[in-house]
Amino acid sequence: MEDFKQKALAGERLNFDDALNLYRDNDLLFLAKCARQMKERKSGNKIFYTINRHINLTNICSSNCPLCAFQVKDGDKRGFVLESADIEKILQDCQNTKNLSEVHIVSALHPNKNFDYYLNIVKQVKTALPKVDVKAFTPVEVVNFAKISGLSVKEVLIELQAAGLDSLPGGGAEIFSDRVRQIICPKKATAAEWLEVMQTAHELGIRTNASMMFGHIETIEERLQHLFTLRNLQDKTGGFQAFMLFPFHPANTILGAEKNIQCVGSWENLKMLALSRLILDNIDHFKAFWIMLTLPIAQLALGFGADDLDGTIGEEKIIHAAGAKTKTGITRSDLEKIIRETGYKPIRRDTFYQEVQNDNSASS
């Protein structure tokens, strides 16, 4: 067996060349076997899920990334912005959701909303749902808040934390290559800015997630470099809790149309998942984000190194705008059944991967 395969099998730390060799070797089931070992080293026989609610505050965006099907320009008929009264209604609904443990808020970069708007929403959510974790704002949004408020990234994060923010989601990372970002998202946070927000958050004790969006115009080397960049930062801070892969959904995007991009195949998806698990040996949890992958493939991902099916998710708008065919919500018993079929044990978690007990016997 080649040296790079032996290292993978032994769970040793991989270098860039090892990773590239494993990618090129293309032995999907070998990667799966190693990734499963890595997963079991980190989380044993547990598969996590959470009961959460997604809130997208607005789709009106000054960034207009060619990769995105969600954003619209100011003045577009399809545009929406949630105001305090709209949030109030959602929160009432959340209060009626038994065992809700997380609210996930990500939005567009609205051209006219100031930082106080976002800050007030965090306060409003935390006041209404004091026991619920607020996971909100990708680094791209945080960078935008710093720009529109004149505050530093650190000051923005401190204010958000004081308002009730518990953690940051991992989106907006795309590919850490300025060559790629110039084409797929030229107007938003650079790779360096994204990483700086995460490092600052970790230093403030805010845990975050991380991600990679692949399957568009990036090279394989750029994908791998992205993963090694994350691993380096994680070595320094230890603040990333979970990693997720976003295969690019080309439908309804400018990027998809202009570059004639097809969806990544299932083989490639599972291969990247297993390989990422092996490279990112210092990140504990890997999400199989079923909204993007579809439920059957997400279940399969649990055999390729993932240990988290994410949430039951109230209403997801962003990925569905890009043509995702999945349902926008799933019941807890369905999720648990899917997990049990894999032989693993379903664990309902909070944002910080702590197991939570049900408040009562009713399921939502």
Add this chain to the structure above:
Amino acid sequence: MKDIEEKILSGERLTREDGLRLFNCNNLAWLGNMADTVRKKKCGDVVYYNVNCHVNLTNICTSRCKFCAFGRDFENQGAYAMTKAEALAVVADAIKNPNLAGLHIVSGLHPTWTFENYLEIVKAIHETYPTLYIKGFTGVEITHFAKISGLSVKEVLIKLRDEGGLQAIAGGGAEILSDRVRQIICPKKATAAEWLEVAKIAHGLGIKTNASMLYGHIETLAERVEHLIKLRELQDETHGFQNFIPFPFLPKNTELGKTVKQTSMWDDLRTIAISRLMLDNFDNIKAYWVMLTVPVAQVALGFGANDIDGTIHKETILHDAGATSPTALSEDNIIKIIREIGRIPAAVDCNFNILRRL
């Protein structure tokens, strides 16, 4: 599972008990890895596909199996029975593709058609298009032809071969080779013994056949294993099976579907892998994309499969049962699916003679 792993790696035959342990093992990655290791050793990196056209002469059927959404009574909506001219027209349309290599002909058990009716159509197709291979008729249809004609199975097969140009028998109709299961899901058609008998007689005549298994309905895991063992035992005797195709049950619009849900991809992949491991005397395992869907079929090529079926032209039987896959794939598309995973596409005829290696 260390003992099973050692057996697999040393090429030792797995027992019934081993098979059941494999089905009860949730380590999908390990199962896949084992099956892929065996596949590599046995078949190398070539993945077979065929440029073919499905011809279903009629959907009017006396058997009306509870897992089937295709079969109909005369008076039902959508019931059809092709004339010779209509069947020829389907082929005439398909042969516009210059790469078309052959036909897959399977049909309902028509209540008033004689064996001659079927034979005449196949003959006409064969005479009009002598270069196209004809693979067709499942063990269930052959049994039916013998019953309605008064001929023996052997005589039916000889007529189909010598007059109709039949070169291989399709693998369908095996379902689960257990009379307990068949009594419930398909009581009116060929029994397990009859299905196996047709395969055995065909092999004796030098006609190669495929084999299949319809799983994910009311069968137990032990019955799946038993099914594989029965095929393996006959194969030891005859070596006439060329290919094994696991079919996941598609519940939509079927009687059984009222109570049975569709299998998960997890189940589909482990079943492919276990088939490869148990059927140590079968050369080829097919990932049938129509039922598995294209994404699962692609992944299944890593779980022991080395064949992805064909372009099909227009699939109807399984699309009546709600198959979400397309009704045809272009050859370019199939080549792309195979190349994406680093394997070598090869177009074959119904007897796995390589026509084009790409």
